[in-house]
Amino acid sequence: MDCYHIIGQNRLNGKVCLHGAKNSALPILAATILSNKQSVIHNCPQLTDIKAACDILEYIGCTVTRQGQSVVVDPSGICRGDIPDNLMREMRSSIIFLGALAARLGKTCVSFPGGCELGARPIDLHLFGLRKLGLIINEEHGLLDCTAPGRLKGAKIVLSFPSVGATENILLACVLAQGTTTIANAAREPEIIDLANYLNACGAQVRGAGSDTIVVEGVPKLHGAEHSVIPDRIVAATYLAAAAATGGEVLVQDCCPLHLESILPVFEHAGCVVSCTQNSIYLSAKQPLKAVPVIRTLPYPGFPTDAQAPLMAMLSLAQGTSVIVENIFENRFKHVPEMLKMGADIKVEGRVAVVSGVSRLHSAKVYASDLRAGAALVVAALAAQGESEVYGLSHIDRGYENLDTTLQNLGARMIRKYEE
Ligand code: EPZ
Numbered sequence: 001m002d003c004y005h006i007i008g009q010n011r012l013n014g015k016v017c018l019h020g021a022k023n024s025a026l027p028i029l030a031a032t033i034l035s036n037k038q039s040v041i042h043n044c045p046q047l048t049d050i051k052a053a054c055d056i057l058e059y060i061g062c063t064v065t066r067q068g069q070s071v072v073v074d075p076s077g078i079c080r081g082d083i084p085d086n087l088m089r090e091m092r093s094s095i096i097f098l099g100a101l102a103a104r105l106g107k108t109c110v111s112f113p114g115g116c117e118l119g120a121r122p123i124d125l126h127l128f129g130l131r132k133l134g135l136i137i138n139e140e141h142g143l144l145d146c147t148a149p150g151r152l153k154g155a156k157i158v159l160s161f162p163s164v165g166a167t168e169n170i171l172l173a174c175v176l177a178q179g180t181t182t183i184a185n186a187a188r189e190p191e192i193i194d195l196a197n198y199l200n201a202c203g204a205q206v207r208g209a210g211s212d213t214i215v216v217e218g219v220p221k222l223h224g225a226e227h228s229v230i231p232d233r234i235v236a237a238t239y240l241a242a243a244a245a246t247g248g249e250v251l252v253q254d255c256c257p258l259h260l261e262s263i264l265p266v267f268e269h270a271g272c273v274v275s276c277t278q279n280s281i282y283l284s285a286k287q288p289l290k291a292v293p294v295i296r297t298l299p300y301p302g303f304p305t306d307a308q309a310p311l312m313a314m315l316s317l318a319q320g321t322s323v324i325v326e327n328i329f330e331n332r333f334k335h336v337p338e339m340l341k342m343g344a345d346i347k348v349e350g351r352v353a354v355v356s357g358v359s360r361l362h363s364a365k366v367y368a369s370d371l372r373a374g375a376a377l378v379v380a381a382l383a384a385q386g387e388s389e390v391y392g393l394s395h396i397d398r399g400y401e402n403l404d405t406t407l408q409n410l411g412a413r414m415i416r417k418y419e420e
Contacts, residue, residue, distance in 0.1 A: 001393075001418075002393040002394070002416060003390055004388075004389070004404060004414050004415070004416055005387060006378065006390060006412065006413070007387045008361070008384040008413075009383065010382070010411050010413055011247050011249075012249075012382065012412060013243075013410060014250065014251070014409060015253055016239045016253065017254050018232060018236055018253065019231070019401045020042075020044055020045045021191060021194070022047055022049055023164070023191045024191040024230050025045060025050055026053050026091075026096060027096050028041055028229065029071065029073065030096045030097045030099075030172060031100055031172055031198055031199055031202070032073040032224070033057065033062065033075045033097075033100050033101070033104050034103060034104055034202065035202060035221065035222040035224055037076070037222075037223045037224035039072075039075075039202070039226070040070055040071075040224075040227075041072075041073065041229060042226070042228040043228045043229040044069060044071045044229055045401045046066075046069070047400070048091075048398050049093070052087070054066070056083055057073060060078050060079070060082075060101070061077040062075045062078060063077060075224075078104065078105070081104075082110065088111045088113060092116050093113075093165065094110070094113065095113045095123055095126060096169060097110065098169055099126075099171070099173035099174075100172040102135050102146050102173050103152060103176045103177070106147065106148040106150075107147050107148065108144075108146045109143055109146065110143070110146075112139065116370065117334055117369045117370035118331055118332050118370060125159055125160065125163045126166045126169045126170075129159070129166055129169065130173055132156075133153060133155055133157075133173050133174055133177055134152050152173055153178050153179055154178060154179030154216070154217075155181055156181075156182045157170060157181065158184040159183065159186065161185070162186060162187040162188065162212065163187060164187040164189050167214070168187075171192075171195060171216065175204040175216055175218065175219065175222065176218060176219065176220070176221075176222065177218040178218050179218055180218070181215070181218065182214070183214040183215075184212070185213075186208075186214045187300065188210055188211060188212060189299075190210070190230055190233065190256070190259045190300070194229060195209070197209075198227040202224060203219060203223050204216070231255045232399075233255070233256065233263075233304070234306040234307055234372070234399070235399070237304075238310045238375045238379070239406070240252060240263075240272075240281065241313060242314075242379045242410075243284075243285060244283060245380070246382050247286065248410070249283065249286075250283055250410060251280055253280045254279060255280060256279065257276035257280075257281050260281065262300075262301055262302055262304070263307050263311075264281070266292055266311060270285075270290050270314070270315065272284065273286070289315070289317055290320060291318045291320030291321050291322040291355070292322045294323045295311070297325065297326050297332075305326060305332060306372050308372070309372040309373050309375060309376035310372060310375045312324055312336075312353065313376040313377070313379035314379060314383075316339060316346065316355055316361065316380065317357055317359075317360070317383055321355065321356045321357070322357070323352060323353070323355070324352070325351055325352050326351045327351065332370075333353055334369040334370060335369070335377060338367060339361075339366075339377070339380055341364040341366055342361040342362060342363070342366065342381070342384050342388065343361045343384075345358050360384070360385050361385065362384055362385050362386055363385060363388040364384075364388055366380075366381070367390075367392050368391065368392030368393070368395045369392065369395070371396065371398050373395070374390065374393070374395045374396035375400065377390045378390055378414075393416070
């Protein structure tokens with residue numbers, strides 16, 4: 001099993017070029033099947049989740065070619081609409097293909113994505129929206145057997161929660177529907193805007209992405225497009241947290257500071273110096289970190305749940321007590337027991353974590369249980385005294401491209417080892 005060996009307490013210093021956003025590239029790759037024309041997706045990160053999405057595209061008959069940071073998808077050869085269980089299980093967010101397959105083929109069968117480390121991960125809002133568009137969905141034996149009798153029809157859909165995935169699935173299904181679709185209480189994440197920009201480049205008519213109401217005029221046909229994925233705001237937050245936790249300074253380039261508007265004030269409140277240009281963020285943590293009274297995770301533009309774990313790792317070393325309320329997922333503190341092994345002082349009660357800063361963390365052997373928990377453990381190990389071992393790298397590889405070499409270039413003493 002792979003693990004990182006990290007010798008902590010090196011101040012990180014230097015520049016990071018940010019890769020494209022996983023959570024934008026995934027729905028956009030699903031969207032490439034909405035036409036039978038080639039699309040070229042640039043700034044597409046080399047991650048295991050992206051590979052899983054490309055595996056699905058190839059399985060249904062697309063030709064997929066990776067050219068450096070670009071992925072070329074030719075969907076003209078699509079010949080099947082089912083996604084087998086093994087591919088669905090490679091990445092639970094494969095459910096994002098449901099809407100696109102239904103719109104393109106009118107028939108699809110996928111397995112019900114299970115829950116994951118973060119909680120139950122229901123898809124009731126996805127199914128609610130797709131059924132409103134006229135998709136017939138039979139749920140039995142763990143399968144979602146879907147049929148669209150004729151062309152899907154536009155509808156008014158009000159989401160009870162601004163679910164990112166449900167908003168994306170409905171968008172992918174309704175761009176080819178007959179008539180107008182309104183998605184009320186839609187997710188407002190930057191990844192939704194990026195998806196809408198790609199869809200519109202393909203000839204769709206999506207308006208209002210980024211607001212809580214999206215209006216789509218269905219069109220009979222789409223064509224391919226060339227599109228560059230937005231930078232990954234969560235990866236940016238992770239590198240900033242690593243620099244802050246080690247008392248260093250970092251310049252994150254090729255990023256979009258606007259997408260971190262709810263995150264950067266936390267670093268400033270913790271005593272970091274933060275300055276931005278249009279596409280870069282500079283952070284310096286020369287002073288001891290200060291606790292942040294309360295952080296509440298919320299749908300965008302609130303503080304993102306994906307940044308909660310890496311920033312908790314940073315705050316575990318801050319002077320004072322920080323309270324973190326996780327409002328999005330019911331089980332997103334699984335990094336805490338591992339951080340306690342490193343000497344952190346964190347008490348969890350339901351969705352609330354009380355982080356009492358300690359003067360130092362010590363090395364330990366720790367295990368990542370999910371993607372962002374893994375990132376948090378790396379941040380903690382970079383700040384800890386001694387040599388830590390971080391296991392569960394398959395989780396980290398899902399969302400961080402070249403994490404070890406990027407951190408090494410910032411001065412981290414870490415190597416990736418394979419151990420039986
Ligand atoms: C997306 O997940 C991201 N994943 C997640 O990132 C991210 O944490 C999440 O949005 C919130 O920002 C991708 O984009 C691939 P949701 P998603 O639907 O779409 C409940 C990472 O680390 N819900 O907005 O699954 C759900 O249980 C990953 O990169 C329903 O109840 O998030 C959760 O409590 C982790 N019914 C809340 O909504 C539904 O039908 C937010 O889920 C759907 C969701």
